[in-house]
Amino acid sequence: MNDDRPSRTEGESRVEGKFQIDRRTALKVIAAAAVVPAVFSGCEPGESDPAAPVSPMRNLLAAGTPTDPDLLATVIPWDRSLTKHELATLAVLCDLIIPADKHSPAASSLGAHEFIDEWVSAPYEGMQKDKVLVRGGIVWLDGEANRRFGGRFRELTAAQMVEICDDICYGPDAAPEYQAASRFFDKIRDLTATAFYTTKEGMADVGYVGNVPLPRWDPPPPEALRHVGLS
Amino acid sequence: MSKARPEYDVIIVGSGAAGGMCAFVLAVHGVKVLMLEAGRHYDPVSETPMFQLPSEAPLRGGWTPEKPFGYYDATVDGGWQVPGEPYASSEGTNFVWWRARMLGGRTNHWGRISLRMGEYDFKPRSRDGLGFDWPMTYEDLVPYYDKTEALIGVYGSNEGLENTPSSSPGVLLPPPAPRVHELLTRKVCTEQLDIPVIPAHLAILSQKQDSTRWPAELFPNNPLAQRVVRESMESRAACFWATPCGRGCSIKANFQSTTVLLPPALATGNLTIRTDSMVREVTVNSRGRATGVHYIDKVTRIDEHATAKVVILAASACESARIMLNSKSSRFPDGIGNGSGLVGKYLMDTVGAGVGGQFPQFENMPPHNQDGSSELHLYMPWWLYRDQAAGKLDFGRGYHIEFGGGRRMPGPGAFGGLESYTNGAYGLRFKQAARRYYGSFMWFDGRGEMIPNDDCYCEIDPEGVDQWGIPTLKFHWKWSSHELNQARHMQHTFRDIIEAMGGTVTSTVQDDGAKAIAAPGQIIHEVGGAIMGSNPNRSVLNQYCKSWEVSNLFVPDGACFVSNADKNPTLSIMAIAWRASDYLIKQMNQGMFA
Numbered sequence: 001m002n003d004d005r006p007s008r009t010e011g012e013s014r015v016e017g018k019f020q021i022d023r024r025t026a027l028k029v030i031a032a033a034a035v036v037p038a039v040f041s042g043c044e045p046g047e048s049d050p051a052a053p054v055s056p057m058r059n060l061l062a063a064g065t066p067t068d069p070d071l072l073a074t075v076i077p078w079d080r081s082l083t084k085h086e087l088a089t090l091a092v093l094c095d096l097i098i099p100a101d102k103h104s105p106a107a108s109s110l111g112a113h114e115f116i117d118e119w120v121s122a123p124y125e126g127m128q129k130d131k132v133l134v135r136g137g138i139v140w141l142d143g144e145a146n147r148r149f150g151g152r153f154r155e156l157t158a159a160q161m162v163e164i165c166d167d168i169c170y171g172p173d174a175a176p177e178y179q180a181a182s183r184f185f186d187k188i189r190d191l192t193a194t195a196f197y198t199t200k201e202g203m204a205d206v207g208y209v210g211n212v213p214l215p216r217w218d219p220p221p222p223e224a225l226r227h228v229g230l231s
Numbered sequence: 232m233s234k235a236r237p238e239y240d241v242i243i244v245g246s247g248a249a250g251g252m253c254a255f256v257l258a259v260h261g262v263k264v265l266m267l268e269a270g271r272h273y274d275p276v277s278e279t280p281m282f283q284l285p286s287e288a289p290l291r292g293g294w295t296p297e298k299p300f301g302y303y304d305a306t307v308d309g310g311w312q313v314p315g316e317p318y319a320s321s322e323g324t325n326f327v328w329w330r331a332r333m334l335g336g337r338t339n340h341w342g343r344i345s346l347r348m349g350e351y352d353f354k355p356r357s358r359d360g361l362g363f364d365w366p367m368t369y370e371d372l373v374p375y376y377d378k379t380e381a382l383i384g385v386y387g388s389n390e391g392l393e394n395t396p397s398s399s400p401g402v403l404l405p406p407p408a409p410r411v412h413e414l415l416t417r418k419v420c421t422e423q424l425d426i427p428v429i430p431a432h433l434a435i436l437s438q439k440q441d442s443t444r445w446p447a448e449l450f451p452n453n454p455l456a457q458r459v460v461r462e463s464m465e466s467r468a469a470c471f472w473a474t475p476c477g478r479g480c481s482i483k484a485n486f487q488s489t490t491v492l493l494p495p496a497l498a499t500g501n502l503t504i505r506t507d508s509m510v511r512e513v514t515v516n517s518r519g520r521a522t523g524v525h526y527i528d529k530v531t532r533i534d535e536h537a538t539a540k541v542v543i544l545a546a547s548a549c550e551s552a553r554i555m556l557n558s559k560s561s562r563f564p565d566g567i568g569n570g571s572g573l574v575g576k577y578l579m580d581t582v583g584a585g586v587g588g589q590f591p592q593f594e595n596m597p598p599h600n601q602d603g604s605s606e607l608h609l610y611m612p613w614w615l616y617r618d619q620a621a622g623k624l625d626f627g628r629g630y631h632i633e634f635g636g637g638r639r640m641p642g643p644g645a646f647g648g649l650e651s652y653t654n655g656a657y658g659l660r661f662k663q664a665a666r667r668y669y670g671s672f673m674w675f676d677g678r679g680e681m682i683p684n685d686d687c688y689c690e691i692d693p694e695g696v697d698q699w700g701i702p703t704l705k706f707h708w709k710w711s712s713h714e715l716n717q718a719r720h721m722q723h724t725f726r727d728i729i730e731a732m733g734g735t736v737t738s739t740v741q742d743d744g745a746k747a748i749a750a751p752g753q754i755i756h757e758v759g760g761a762i763m764g765s766n767p768n769r770s771v772l773n774q775y776c777k778s779w780e781v782s783n784l785f786v787p788d789g790a791c792f793v794s795n796a797d798k799n800p801t802l803s804i805m806a807i808a809w810r811a812s813d814y815l816i817k818q819m820n821q822g823m824f825a
Contacts, residue, residue, distance in 0.1 A: 059277070059278050061271065061272055061273065061274060061277075061278060062278070062307075063271070063308075065308075066295070066297035066298075067297045067298070067307070067308045067309070067310070067314060068271070068307045068308050069289075069298075069302070071278065071279075071280040071283070071288075071302070071303060071478075072278070072280060072283075074283075074287055074288050074289060074302075075289075076289045077289075096657060096658060097657045097658065097661060098661065098662060099658055099659060099662075101659055101662060103662070104662075110286075115291070118289070118290065119290060122289075122290060122295075124295055124296065162658075165657060169650075169655035169656075169657050170650060170654050170655020171650075171655070173654065173655065182655075185657075186650060189649075189650065189657060189661070190644075190647045193645060193646040193647060193649070193661075193665070194291050194293075194643050194644060194645060194646075194647070195286075195291065197641040197645040197646055197665065198284060198285035198286045198291045198292070198641055198642060198643065198645065199284065199286045200284060200286075202641065203284075203640065203641055205662065205665070205666070206641065206665055206666050206669040207596075207598030207638070207666065207669065208598075208638060208639075208640055208641060208669075209598050209599065209600050210473060210600045210601065210602035210638070210639075210640060211282055211284075211473055211474065211602065211640055212473055212600070213471035213472070213473050214471055214472040214473065214600070215471070216472075217407045217408060217437070217470075217472045217603060217604075218408060219408035219409075220408075220410060220411045220414070220599060220601075221597065221599050223597045224411050224596060224597050224599050225411065225414070227411075227592070227595075227596055227597060228411055228414075228415050228592040228593065228596075229592070230411070230414055230415060230418065
């Protein structure tokens with residue numbers, strides 16, 4: 001968390017009178033002004049490295065609490081809980097689900113396995129349930145790898161990994177002994193997809209071309225209208 | 232009670248649609264106003280995360296109990312629960328109450344849908360014998376609808392459909408071109424189902440406002456008002472068709488109280504805002520007149536008193552009712568202005584129900600930008616007035632349809648359901664499926680009129696108190712068959728639309744309205760609780776939102792609503808608040824509050 005954040009003191013959040021500009025507010029306004037022209041000049045907003053600190057800005061009005069987080073300088077206020085081995089196994093699994101191709105990189109290179117760690121470590125009820133499912137699933141995966149091939153899952157050949165995944169990738173078709181594992185696989189697939197497609201690389205892969213300021217709003221292009229039988 | 236002169240002309244409790252509008256109108260007319268806001272100061276210009284990707288937020292921006300509409304939603308210290316400020320419900324009631332503890336309140340994150348109530352909507356009882364008539368007509372409110380739309384900026388068109396009013400010429404900004412899924416929906420609905428699909432009205436600047444025309448037209452012979460309105464309009468940019476309105480808008484292209492009403496009000500020098508100030512009660516003197524309010528300074532946790540000649544409650548329907556009920560004195564043992572016993576009564580929300588679908592036509596769509604305004608471009612107004620009048624429907628009032636879909640920015644949960652479309656694809660086959668199905672899903676949501684009934688109300692919870700020592704609310708709720716049958720009708724209509732378009736329903740179509748209907752409060756259109764009327768025994772306020780019993784107490788927020796037409800209430804709240812403010816100024820000039 002931001003230990004150097006100025007604590008909220010009496011009077012700071014007041015608007016007494018006419019938005020009197022104190023030193024902190026002045027800093028905030030200057031910081032905002034530094035960003036706005038970039039927007040208008042058409043800079044691509046998604047082009048920064050997503051792993052880098054999001055923004056040098058600090059919102060001095062936000063309390064930095066869970067109900068009032070600083071939306072411009074985001075932090076994840078909980079510790080991660082997965083082990084190195086679990087993370088390495090998830091990285092392999094994420095890339096089986098979303099591998100690299102000519103359109104976009106593999107999921108793990110965009111941090112999908114780290115996102116799953118972030119997710120299952122969150123202090124909320126649904127995520128705590130997912131943590132049990134995910135950690136238990138990894139134990140099962142290693143056990144199954146050992147039973148079939150005599151090794152841990154992440155050390156198998158690609159063909160061996162696929163052999164296991166084919167048995168657990170679709171609940172309705174999975175054998176009774178693979179039902180629980182298929183729920184684990186489904187969860188990992190959903191979380192991997194969320195992790196991947198919410199990055200600029202994932203958005204580009206499916207052809208999302210928005211989130212850019214436009215000088216005007218135009219009707220759909222003719223090829224899109226033809227695609228649905230409208231002309 | 233202190234005999235000293237009041238510190239202010241008017242105290243306004245709350246800074247959202249009603250409080251913001253009253254502060255603006257009063258301040259530009261030279262009235263000295265103190266605004267008390269329970270939440271913190273909030274500045275959309277510097278605080279809004281305009282282009283941030285979900286990948287930059289915890290949990291990819293997904294919802295949590297602390298941020299129930301997602302990480303980037305412009306709600307501060309709020310949601311379905313506010314820490315330290317509980318509320319209760321009677322058994323069998325699942326009412327939920329969305330609050331936002333921030334300057335501008337819920338106007339910061341709202342959907343911007345700005346539909347006028349129509350002629351029928353002001354006289355519902357005269358038409359079908361249910362509910363109550365308003366003590367005013369549509370014609371009474373027309374000038375204020377026009378002025379509000381011109382001031383805040385609303386895009387849309389005039390189609391001349393039944394009970395779907397047109398704005399005066401030149402008031403609306405041009406509607407944005409529809410997107411592909413909207414065009415196909417319009418074609419199928421109009422050609423095959425006889426459902427009209429027309430441009431929606433939203434408080435978003437599709438182009439810059441005419442800052443030469445409007446200041447003079449809105450405020451003739453008022454140079455101060457003209458100056459601050461002109462400066463405000465000039466400071467707002469037109470929409471650049473990117474980033475969701477629900478995050479707020481740093482370029483002020485959409486309407487938020489904090490970007491459109493409060494800055495010009497402050498620029499007059501007549502408005503003082505105190506944030507972090509939680510109002511507990513209205514104080515009265517021996518003559519039964521309001522003298523001011525007690526509020527808790529949330530920073531010092533000390534109970535303070537502010538005085539004024541007039542008190543305006545604009546804290547939201549339920550919160551204003553709560554303040555009235557908590558303002559007990561020997562003069563008003565059941566709460567201020569509650570001689571009728573109707574404060575807290577006749578709460579209404581909007582009937583909500585939805586169905587989703589998947590559409591093969593949209594698969595593998597040529598990539599193009601479908602962000603648009605981020606909100607509705609088209610909608611369907613209620614269209615079955617004739618069937619309803621002929622008794623062919625088993626519910627009394629109408630609903631409109633909001634719908635969307637398309638190639639929106641992928642968010643948390645994106646492509647989460649693909650396994651059922653692909654028999655569990657993973658690997659390259661999953662990536663191909665994601666490209667194919669992206670943008671092929673749509674949703675249809677009904678927003679319908681609820682008829683007020685005796686079983687829907689709030690009262691002071693005899694056992695509840697919040698962390699500021701203020702007694703809390705307890706809610707009671709019971710839908711009538713009108714609402715439940717309407718929700719079922721929505722479900723069937725949406726299934727018919729989806730199937731007529733060649734799509735497949737992706738959610739469960741409910742034949743039981745009770746299973747389809749959103750929880751009361753969930754649509755966040757709660758109104759009523761201090762209804763206006765023409766009979767002091769059967770209403771709390773007169774048609775100008777003034778208490779029948781306390782001649783210097785006004786409640787111009789959603790609490791004054793007599794009915795809750797399917798039209799989303801925010802625009803009407805602002806028009807009613809402007810009309811109430813004009814009346815207040817007139818009375819003040821006549822020396823009524825001296």
